Amino acid sequence: MTLALAINLTVIAGLVFALIKLRQQGMSLSRRVLVSLVAGASLGLALQAVYVDSPDVIAATLGWANVLGTGYVSLLKMIIMPLILVSMVAAVVRLEALASLGKIGGLVIGILIGTTMIAALIGIGVTQLFGLSAEGLTAGARELARAEVLVARQETVANLSLAQIILSFIPQNIFSDLTDARPTSIIAVVIFGIFTGVAGLQLSSDNPAQGAAFRAAVETVQAVVLRLVRMVIGLTPYGVLALMLKVSATSSGEDILSLLGFIVASYLAITMMFLVHAALIAFSGASPLDYFKQVWPVLTFAFTSRSSAATIPLNVETQIKELNVASPIANLSASFGATIGQNGCAGIYPAMLAVMIAPTMGINPMDPMFIVTLVGIVAISSFGVAGVGGGATFAALIVLPAMGLPVALAALLISIEPLIDMARTALNVSGSMTAGLITSRVLDMHERPAPAPVEADTV
Numbered sequence: 001m002t003l004a005l006a007i008n009l010t011v012i013a014g015l016v017f018a019l020i021k022l023r024q025q026g027m028s029l030s031r032r033v034l035v036s037l038v039a040g041a042s043l044g045l046a047l048q049a050v051y052v053d054s055p056d057v058i059a060a061t062l063g064w065a066n067v068l069g070t071g072y073v074s075l076l077k078m079i080i081m082p083l084i085l086v087s088m089v090a091a092v093v094r095l096e097a098l099a100s101l102g103k104i105g106g107l108v109i110g111i112l113i114g115t116t117m118i119a120a121l122i123g124i125g126v127t128q129l130f131g132l133s134a135e136g137l138t139a140g141a142r143e144l145a146r147a148e149v150l151v152a153r154q155e156t157v158a159n160l161s162l163a164q165i166i167l168s169f170i171p172q173n174i175f176s177d178l179t180d181a182r183p184t185s186i187i188a189v190v191i192f193g194i195f196t197g198v199a200g201l202q203l204s205s206d207n208p209a210q211g212a213a214f215r216a217a218v219e220t221v222q223a224v225v226l227r228l229v230r231m232v233i234g235l236t237p238y239g240v241l242a243l244m245l246k247v248s249a250t251s252s253g254e255d256i257l258s259l260l261g262f263i264v265a266s267y268l269a270i271t272m273m274f275l276v277h278a279a280l281i282a283f284s285g286a287s288p289l290d291y292f293k294q295v296w297p298v299l300t301f302a303f304t305s306r307s308s309a310a311t312i313p314l315n316v317e318t319q320i321k322e323l324n325v326a327s328p329i330a331n332l333s334a335s336f337g338a339t340i341g342q343n344g345c346a347g348i349y350p351a352m353l354a355v356m357i358a359p360t361m362g363i364n365p366m367d368p369m370f371i372v373t374l375v376g377i378v379a380i381s382s383f384g385v386a387g388v389g390g391g392a393t394f395a396a397l398i399v400l401p402a403m404g405l406p407v408a409l410a411a412l413l414i415s416i417e418p419l420i421d422m423a424r425t426a427l428n429v430s431g432s433m434t435a436g437l438i439t440s441r442v443l444d445m446h447e448r449p450a451p452a453p454v455e456a457d458t459v
Contacts, residue, residue, distance in 0.1 A: 004054070008047065008061040012245070015039050016068075019237045029236065030297045036241040037300055044248025058249055065242045072239025075232045076310045081178045082225050083313055084186065084335050085193045090222045091328035092197020093204070093215050101194065101328070103443060108333045111435040112341025113379050115280070119273050119347025119427075120378040124371060126269040127355040130261055134356045186309060190335045229313045236301055236314070243304035247418060262352075266420045269348045270427050277434045284441045294322035295433055302429040303422045308338040308345075311429050318433070325436045326445035333439065337432020344424030344431075345392035346382035350399035351375075357405045377402045392424060 015036075022032050051057045092101060171177050171188035178189060200218070204211025278288035292299075298318045302311045312334050319330035341347075354374050358365040365371075381398040400406065440446055 002057065002060075004051070004057045005060050005064075008057070009064055011043065012061075012065060012068075012242075015043070015241060016238055019241065023237075029233075030293070030300075032237040033240055033297045033300045036237040037244050037304070040241040040244030040304075041248045044245045044250075047245075047249045062246050062249060065245050067242075069239055069242030069246060072232075072235050072242070073305055073307065073310055075235065076305075076313055077180075079225070079229055079232055080186075080309060080312050081180065081189055083229060083316065084189050084331070085178070086218065086222045086225050087316065087327070087331040088190055088193025088335070089197045089200065090218045091331045092194055093200040093218060100443075100445075101198075104329050104332055104439060104445075105336075107439045107442060108329065108336055108435050109340060111280075111438055112333075112337055112431060113382060115273075115276065115343050115431050115434070116341040116347040116382045117375050117379050118276055119269075119343040120351040120375045121371075122269050122272050122276075123348035123351035124355050124365070124374070126265050126272070127352045128366065130265040132262060132265055132352070132356050134360050180309075184339060186312075186335055186339050190332070226317075229317060233314055233317060236297060240300060240304050247304065247422070250418075263419060266348070266352065267423055269352070270344060270423045273343050273348065273427055274430060277430050280434060280438060284438045286437060286441065291323070291433075291437065294318065295430065298429060298433070299426045303426040306418065306421050306425045308342065308425055308428045308432070311425075312338055315429060315433060319436045320447050323433070323437050323440070324446045325440040326447050329436050329440050329443070329445060330447075333432050333436030337428065337435060341382045341431065341435075342395075342424075342428040344427035345421075346395040347378060348427075349392040349420075349424060350381070350396045351378055353396055354400060354403050354405055357400065358403075361405060374399070374403060392421060 019032055019036060022035065027035075047058050047061060168182065168184045169187045169191060171192045174189070174192050176182075177185040177192070180186070182188070200211065200214050203214055278291070281288045281291050295318055298311060298314045301314055302308065305311065315334035315337070316330050319325040319334065320327055323330075325333075351374060355365040358370065363370060377399050378395075381395055381402070
């Protein structure tokens, strides 16, 4: 171990120790996440400045930092499938009637798809406002290599029909889906959990004693899983510190400047969509300001991890504890939102690419028929977009060929992809929580607070 590496690791350890002290002093999780976000970004930039001629030192430092960052993400991924399965079963068996399940699922999916269509329209408008075009973009060796991979992947997804996409949601081997073997494994586990919960409801009707025993067993398992979730969530500030360190230490200034216009346009579109979420929340009768304060830790982790799926535990916990969303709604919106109707990855991004490429193919991107077709295809393709980093590329591989457009531009943007994907993922997660909050208010279903403990009489 070199002296420079030892110094860097000492600094990282010092920041971790400082975060531990802040927790011991009673600082809230959201504030500690903000501190870790700023500290990680600052340290990453410092590493770039100090070791500009020693990239091996940065690589070695990040290798150790990844133990903290990637390890945290791995722990979250570890609990995703157990949490979804147990929570969905528990959520369904608590419903008084199966009709409630249909109302919840239909409204959640409707909001997710509707907001994704709005996001596509915003992406189209912002791209035109900035005058972005695929003309003039150059491809380096890295981008050309990526283009070859994308063309190969296009063959596997370009011809997917809506019927095939829906069919992929149906579980065939639940044990395989519990290992997250497919991009649509999360939805498959949700469906299996719903069926299991429905079976539990029917059991309660046929045999109340067995039904009560089943419900008690499910609630006990759920309590254990939720305790595990809280243990992992407590590590969020340290994970965010390491993740943000990696992002800021590996971003290239040249890459950023060369495509600055696309970055600015993307962030403007994402900001506008956050405002749409705020407007919808206000229309439902809730406070947008309170909403964003309460979901800040979730959005921060989504921003740094670039994974909607990994954010599911935080998403569900925050909806129930902070937004007072009923457990069935929180679990459905978080799970569906990780793979259906992602506002950033499936809405804004493919729409922007299509509008940028269209002029190079002799197509007027402002033709009403082009816009209607694009928004419709975006809505359809938003089903089953993988909730991990790179889901936007998967969506583009479906949308662009469906519009008769080449996929090469998706490869040309690989240099800046992580910078934009962070904000897109945060928007995706906000969309799922917005759907949960609005559904909870429309159906007037809220999480019942736990009964206060009874204090013993004192003498």
